[in-house]
Amino acid sequence: SQKIEQNSEALNIQEGKTATLTCNYTNYSPAYLQWYRQDPGRGPVFLLLIRENEKEKRKERLKVTFDTTLKQSLFHITASQPADSATYLCALRDTGRRALTFGSGTRLQVQP
Amino acid sequence: DAGVIQSPRHEVTEMGQEVTLRCKPISGHDYLFWYRQTMMRGLELLIYFNNNVPIDDSGMPEDRFSAKMPNASFSTLKIQPSEPRDSAVYFCASRAGATGELFFGEGSRLTVL
Numbered sequence: 119s120q121k122i123e124q125n126s127e128a129l130n131i132q133e134g135k136t137a138t139l140t141c142n143y144t145n146y147s148p149a150y151l152q153w154y155r156q157d158p159g160r161g162p163v164f165l166l167l168i169r170e171n172e173k174e175k176r177k178e179r180l181k182v183t184f185d186t187t188l189k190q191s192l193f194h195i196t197a198s199q200p201a202d203s204a205t206y207l208c209a210l211r212d213t214g215r216r217a218l219t220f221g222s223g224t225r226l227q228v229q230p
Numbered sequence: 231d232a233g234v235i236q237s238p239r240h241e242v243t244e245m246g247q248e249v250t251l252r253c254k255p256i257s258g259h260d261y262l263f264w265y266r267q268t269m270m271r272g273l274e275l276l277i278y279f280n281n282n283v284p285i286d287d288s289g290m291p292e293d294r295f296s297a298k299m300p301n302a303s304f305s306t307l308k309i310q311p312s313e314p315r316d317s318a319v320y321f322c323a324s325r326a327g328a329t330g331e332l333f334f335g336e337g338s339r340l341t342v343l
Contacts, residue, residue, distance in 0.1 A: 161321055161334030222272035
């Protein structure tokens with residue numbers, strides 16, 4: 119069966135450190151993968167998109183990698199800040215489909 | 231643009247009642263999605279439309295759920311009759327084109343007693 123797995127346990131890190139979140143998938147052939155941020159009581163907000171033929175994408179303090187052999191994406195936040203505390207969701211679009219399927223998300227807590 | 235607008239933000243109703251959730255997508259977006267989010271199951275796709283036409287409703291739980299998009303600027307998700315297990319946050323999202331980012335509304339939190 120198809121699965122998108124994110125670490126369900128919260129990730130706690132100190133301010134200034136790099137946060138690394140993992141997204142693993144099985145039985146998908148994603149055309150692309152996206153990362154979203156969700157704050158409590160709010161809708162998800164798009165952060166980054168990485169295509170199947172791209173290895174890495176950066177945007178300011180964010181970096182995403184995509185390894186289609188390992189079937190894994192890593193999401194990094196460098197120089198983390200308390201304001202980065204949120205739940206981060208990965209989502210992928212399977213080849214031939216138009217809709218995104220989401221992982222369950224990982225909650226990040228950055229301690230001052 | 232005001233973004234994707236959903237109403238109501240909160241709805242509390244009793245089992246057996248009809249619930250209607252509403253969504254106004256971003257102007258010019260040709261795809262509209264309805265998702266449901268719960269702690270147990272995360273964010274699940276219910277149905278999506280392209281140019282007002284339902285494309286995939288395989289995520290709709292059962293016949294009690296129905297969705298319409300009568301025009302490019304309005305969609306509804308209806309639950310009739312509602313049950314306690316329908317309690318969740320329902321999100322509407324829109325997108326311009328077949329790829330790219332989704333723009334989500336703030337969600338409608340439904341509680342069925």
